[in-house]
Amino acid sequence: MSDWVDACAIDDIEEEDLIRFDHGGRTFAIYRSADDAFFCTDGLCTHEQVHLADGLVMDHIIECPKHNGQFDYRTGKALRAPVCEDLATHPVKVENGRVLVRIG
Amino acid sequence: MKPTKRDYSLLGRDAAAAVERGLASAAWYHTDVPRKTMKELMQRRDGPAMRDTAIWLGAMAVLAAGVIWLWPSAWAIPPLLAYGVLYGSASDSRWHECGHGTAFKTRWMNDVVYHIASFMIMRNPVEWRWSHARHHTDTIIVGRDPEIVAMRPPDLARILLNLFGIVDAWVAMKAMVLNVLGILTEEEKSFIPESEQPKVIRVARVWLAIYAATVALALLLGSILPLMLVGLPRLYGAWHHVMTGVLQHAGLAENVLDHRLNSRTVYMNPISRFIYWNMNYHVEHHMFPMVPYHALPQLHELIRHDLPAADTGIWQAYRAAWPALKRQLRHEDWFIKRELPATAKPYRPEFYGDVEPVMGAAA
Numbered sequence A: 001m002s003d004w005v006d007a008c009a010i011d012d013i014e015e016e017d018l019i020r021f022d023h024g025g026r027t028f029a030i031y032r033s034a035d036d037a038f039f040c041t042d043g044l045c046t047h048e049q050v051h052l053a054d055g056l057v058m059d060h061i062i063e064c065p066k067h068n069g070q071f072d073y074r075t076g077k078a079l080r081a082p083v084c085e086d087l088a089t090h091p092v093k094v095e096n097g098r099v100l101v102r103i104g
Numbered sequence B: 001m002k003p004t005k006r007d008y009s010l011l012g013r014d015a016a017a018a019v020e021r022g023l024a025s026a027a028w029y030h031t032d033v034p035r036k037t038m039k040e041l042m043q044r045r046d047g048p049a050m051r052d053t054a055i056w057l058g059a060m061a062v063l064a065a066g067v068i069w070l071w072p073s074a075w076a077i078p079p080l081l082a083y084g085v086l087y088g089s090a091s092d093s094r095w096h097e098c099g100h101g102t103a104f105k106t107r108w109m110n111d112v113v114y115h116i117a118s119f120m121i122m123r124n125p126v127e128w129r130w131s132h133a134r135h136h137t138d139t140i141i142v143g144r145d146p147e148i149v150a151m152r153p154p155d156l157a158r159i160l161l162n163l164f165g166i167v168d169a170w171v172a173m174k175a176m177v178l179n180v181l182g183i184l185t186e187e188e189k190s191f192i193p194e195s196e197q198p199k200v201i202r203v204a205r206v207w208l209a210i211y212a213a214t215v216a217l218a219l220l221l222g223s224i225l226p227l228m229l230v231g232l233p234r235l236y237g238a239w240h241h242v243m244t245g246v247l248q249h250a251g252l253a254e255n256v257l258d259h260r261l262n263s264r265t266v267y268m269n270p271i272s273r274f275i276y277w278n279m280n281y282h283v284e285h286h287m288f289p290m291v292p293y294h295a296l297p298q299l300h301e302l303i304r305h306d307l308p309a310a311d312t313g314i315w316q317a318y319r320a321a322w323p324a325l326k327r328q329l330r331h332e333d334w335f336i337k338r339e340l341p342a343t344a345k346p347y348r349p350e351f352y353g354d355v356e357p358v359m360g361a362a363a
Ligand code: FES
Pocket: A045, A046, A047, A048, A049, A050, A064, A065, A066, A067, A068, A069, A070, A082, A083, B133
């Protein structure tokens, strides 16, 4: 059973940026792309469990702040060592200016 | 081997102790920088690194042509020495920055320069990506960091020999031969994921082929010149990267979680900064490894209020570091505790690990 969770307002995230979102003892990262689409992944890097929220968004890539590993935040795919393991992604929708995330 | 109080091996006693004491993969101190500013500093660009790479490789081509033209007269020595530094020292910083993926914006450009530089500096590009990741996770944590140059007590003979690349190149060649045979040491296996290990072996085999071709050409020509341009510059041109690299952490604290205590920023002349690609801003680099080399001077200006005063030059930095290394020969627990300015956030005891600094005259 999974529910849509109200994570933040769309304006809480700048374009080409991300924020950290904690819910139910877990941590997530919510992204806003340059073309104004929203995405959500697990919040911790799969290499050494560092928060991705301090990282850098470039195009559709999130770069981890610790060792510059990279993921495609739309698919969670690991793109650059030292990350090897993909990142889990979660569905997102926008309603009334709010970003909702479905957490499984 | 002489027993020491510290065990720097990655599978030894202190490796386990660091994990137990929470020093492994820990949270480190960071100076506060507003997210917006940090985002600007982290921005990637191709321009600066394209310019610097064109100068670097262009200068090497011109110098190599000069050497070939002047060889074997003594006039070949000056261009040879300059070529050596670009090969055996500038490659260290290019390897480093491109390994982080921050030098260029375009990924393939980072990767191409990373592979060229790795070959010159004789660091297997796959293996060293992992070892350097560990150096950033566990900077100067005994038993965790595979890149500690000045262990305690410091092996000064090794450092001096490495001014001419002797130990490093020997170790690299031995590792290359093992890797060519399909063998990885237990230490290598401890930080290179299994899925990446075949790549280590593949690169080693390509390198061996290049060296074999160079030796064959030297035999064919009956001249050492090919080897003076490929391979040997890692020896006679290494001095600059060792001179700058030793200053990064030597004589400073171990087992702490604050880069202000274990890293050193040194102001350097523009030529050394070109060769070293601004890694003289070393505290800044460790605190924020996502900031590209060309933005480090700006980052330094922004956070210097929170850092120990930078050393004002290479010579001045050695005047503090060298006596500290000599002192550690006798008192290996001693280290330089870098004083913070009044504007800085004080060191927090939880970032010290369990080693309290012993203050002394050389600090
Ligand atoms: S922790 Fe993310 S790349 Fe290492």
